[in-house]
Amino acid sequence: MNALPAHVDIREVGPRDGFQNEPETISTAAKIDLINRLARTGLRRIEVASFVRPDVIPQLSDGVEVLQGIDVPDDVSLMVLVPNSKGLDNALRIRETFSEVAIFVSASETHNKRNVNRTIAESMADNEIIAKRIVAEDLRCAAVIATSYGCPFEGTVPLRHTLDIAEQFAAAGAVEIGFGDTTGMANPAYVGEFFTAALERLPGVEVTAHFHNTRGQGLANAYAALQVGCTSFESSFGELGGCPVPAGSTGNIASEDLISMFHEMGVATGVDLDAVIDAARAAQTVLGRKLTSHSIIAGPIDWSPTADAPSCR
Amino acid sequence: MNALPAHVDIREVGPRDGFQNEPETISTAAKIDLINRLARTGLRRIEVASFVRPDVIPQLSDGVEVLQGIDVPDDVSLMVLVPNSKGLDNALRIRETFSEVAIFVSASETHNKRNVNRTIAESMADNEIIAKRIVAEDLRCAAVIATSYGCPFEGTVPLRHTLDIAEQFAAAGAVEIGFGDTTGMANPAYVGEFFTAALERLPGVEVTAHFHNTRGQGLANAYAALQVGCTSFESSFGELGGCPVPAGSTGNIASEDLISMFHEMGVATGVDLDAVIDAARAAQTVLGRKLTSHSIIAGPIDWSPTADAPSCR
Numbered sequence: 001m002n003a004l005p006a007h008v009d010i011r012e013v014g015p016r017d018g019f020q021n022e023p024e025t026i027s028t029a030a031k032i033d034l035i036n037r038l039a040r041t042g043l044r045r046i047e048v049a050s051f052v053r054p055d056v057i058p059q060l061s062d063g064v065e066v067l068q069g070i071d072v073p074d075d076v077s078l079m080v081l082v083p084n085s086k087g088l089d090n091a092l093r094i095r096e097t098f099s100e101v102a103i104f105v106s107a108s109e110t111h112n113k114r115n116v117n118r119t120i121a122e123s124m125a126d127n128e129i130i131a132k133r134i135v136a137e138d139l140r141c142a143a144v145i146a147t148s149y150g151c152p153f154e155g156t157v158p159l160r161h162t163l164d165i166a167e168q169f170a171a172a173g174a175v176e177i178g179f180g181d182t183t184g185m186a187n188p189a190y191v192g193e194f195f196t197a198a199l200e201r202l203p204g205v206e207v208t209a210h211f212h213n214t215r216g217q218g219l220a221n222a223y224a225a226l227q228v229g230c231t232s233f234e235s236s237f238g239e240l241g242g243c244p245v246p247a248g249s250t251g252n253i254a255s256e257d258l259i260s261m262f263h264e265m266g267v268a269t270g271v272d273l274d275a276v277i278d279a280a281r282a283a284q285t286v287l288g289r290k291l292t293s294h295s296i297i298a299g300p301i302d303w304s305p306t307a308d309a310p311s312c313r
Numbered sequence: 314m315n316a317l318p319a320h321v322d323i324r325e326v327g328p329r330d331g332f333q334n335e336p337e338t339i340s341t342a343a344k345i346d347l348i349n350r351l352a353r354t355g356l357r358r359i360e361v362a363s364f365v366r367p368d369v370i371p372q373l374s375d376g377v378e379v380l381q382g383i384d385v386p387d388d389v390s391l392m393v394l395v396p397n398s399k400g401l402d403n404a405l406r407i408r409e410t411f412s413e414v415a416i417f418v419s420a421s422e423t424h425n426k427r428n429v430n431r432t433i434a435e436s437m438a439d440n441e442i443i444a445k446r447i448v449a450e451d452l453r454c455a456a457v458i459a460t461s462y463g464c465p466f467e468g469t470v471p472l473r474h475t476l477d478i479a480e481q482f483a484a485a486g487a488v489e490i491g492f493g494d495t496t497g498m499a500n501p502a503y504v505g506e507f508f509t510a511a512l513e514r515l516p517g518v519e520v521t522a523h524f525h526n527t528r529g530q531g532l533a534n535a536y537a538a539l540q541v542g543c544t545s546f547e548s549s550f551g552e553l554g555g556c557p558v559p560a561g562s563t564g565n566i567a568s569e570d571l572i573s574m575f576h577e578m579g580v581a582t583g584v585d586l587d588a589v590i591d592a593a594r595a596a597q598t599v600l601g602r603k604l605t606s607h608s609i610i611a612g613p614i615d616w617s618p619t620a621d622a623p624s625c626r
Contacts, residue, residue: 004502111624114624115624150614150616152615152619152622152623152624153618153619153620153622153624154618155616155617155618156616182624183623183624184611184614185614185616187574187577187578188533188536188574188578189317189577189578189579190577190578213529213607214607214611215570215573215574215607215608215611215614216526216529216531216532216566216567216570216573216574216606216607216608217532217570217573217574217577218529219529219530219532219533220501220532220533220535220536220574222533223501223533223536223537224536243624245623245624246610246611246612246623247623248610249607249610249611250607253529254529257528257529257530260528260529260530261500261501261528261529261530261533264500264502264503264530265500265501265502265503266502293529294526294527294528294529294530294562294563295528295529297559297561297562298497298527298528298559298562299559301463301497301498301528302465303463303468303469303498304468305466305467305468306465306466307466309465309466310465310496310558310559310560311424311427311428311465311466311495311496311556311558
């Protein structure tokens with residue numbers, strides 16, 4: 001077995017992917033406060049907004065106010081998601097407030113059609129133009145491929161097909177490709193195979209893992225990706241968001257659970273786990289409901305010898 | 314990377330380890346019904362009772378009635394847990410109702426003292442006598458070592474020390490040794506190292522993994538053990554029981570989540586996943602509260618192409 005990577009990068013996606021999926025709209029002030037907290041945990045990558053039609057995703061309609069209102073340290077890189085050229089136009093009006101732009105497509109034809117009402121070819125033709133514009137603006141272009149490990153409509157999605165799309169993105173200027181487990185269909189054996197192939201086929205590109213915890217397998221998938229050399233991960237504080245499908249399921253893996261597992265294995269993240277748990281607890285207070293992350297309850301593991309630890313038989 | 318094992322054995326521990334941790338006592342009739350259901354899912358190993366003092370664990374005081382009341386297929390092996398010679402005496406009064414006996418100790422001196430008020434040496438002296446009696450009765454002797462991967466009181470527990478205890482158990486007649494993650498301190502990197510060493514030092518002994526999902530890492534640990542050749546696992550339907558420490562935490566990994574992950578990787582369990590989910594839902598009804606397993610909500614992954622699957626962007 002190979003040694004594990006010594007260090008990984010984690011992108012916090014809760015402010016976009018998490019808040020988007022909340023049934024109640026979160027106030028702009030609360031969003032700003034939570035992002036400011038996250039930006040002081042050592043997390044150096046945060047996805048904070050998306051420029052989508054407000055009638056489609058009203059939860060994120062205050063993206064401009066959020067981006068203009070937050071105050072984050074200089075070494076924190078902020079990402080926005082754009083679905084099309086119009087979204088990029090809108091984002092570029094506040095060009096100075098972020099440094100990374102994510103564009104996306106689904107690996108599954110049916111899922112792409114349902115999601116954005118276009119074929120993959122149509123989406124990619126547009127994405128190539130958008131990617132070039134992003135690069136020309138001296139912004140970092142990251143691409144996301146949804147349903148990378150399986151599709152709820154089509155079932156199996158061929159690995160080779162997903163990586164073909166990834167190569168198209170890379171050729172158009174994306175320096176990072178994220179592979180999303182949109183409805184939680186990935187398993188660790190396939191993830192090991194997938195990331196081995198992805199890292200081989202995409203030299204010079206940052207290959208990012210984005211898993212969901214739909215059936216409790218999210219961290220097992222993260223471990224499998226790590227084992228074969230993946231060092232870039234996305235997760236969401238409080239286990240917010242992702243794709244709550246089937247209804248009531250959890251989506252994204254929790255940042256604090258992922259960070260806890262990495263730290264326990266001696267894999268550095270640069271993140272203060274306690275601070276992320278505090279931020280997740282603050283989100284819990286804002287949302288007024290119990291979040292499903294495990295570490296939010298259990299806290300970090302305490303390895304110091306102590307006479308009065310809680311235990312049980 | 315080595316190929317994964319083609320088949321694993323799973324012991325369902327919910328009826329003992331799960332029911333023991335419920336704040337409200339479950340009726341004997343409900344226990345019998347749930348065990349009878351579990352025994353018809355393809356699970357061929359079930360821990361059903363423990364012979365402990367009823368004033369200490371009142372939740373399991375009806376062990377005799379449960380064992381005499383259940384009706385399970387002949388190929389299902391039932392296990393009871395005994396803490397000491399007196400417990401074994403009581404169990405042997407209904408000798409014909411089970412076929413496996415579990416005995417235990419903690420790898421941590423402090424945890425053992427808190428749990429059974431004896432030193433490890435005192436516990437092992439007694440365990441050696443009990444193990445020989447179990448073998449003499451033509452019953453299968455399985456030993457469990459609690460706090461195998463870390464102790465809430467002592468912190469680190471040396472691997473070598475834990476395996477020394479395991480060898481003592483094996484010498485006394487235990488044909489299976491389970492390594493318990495009592496308070497959820499294991500991580501997948503250590504688990505890989507641990508089971509590699511355990512399988513090497515315990516030839517001819519069945520080496521069993523028992524993980525908790527305290528910080529969401531339970532299935533990652535199971536995957537790590539599987540990767541290095543472990544083929545025996547314990548889990549609990551509905552994610553019941555285990556050690557809810559810190560308070561409110563989850564304990565045991567959920568049988569249905571574990572089975573889902575194994576099946577998705579092509580690792581056979583012999584178990585009908587849908588039937589286990591049904592049993593977990595029945596337990597949810599009996600207990601009158603939402604259980605924390607993921608598959609109880611999400612159900613098994615559906616890989617068949619379908620036009621009307623749930624999805625999300």
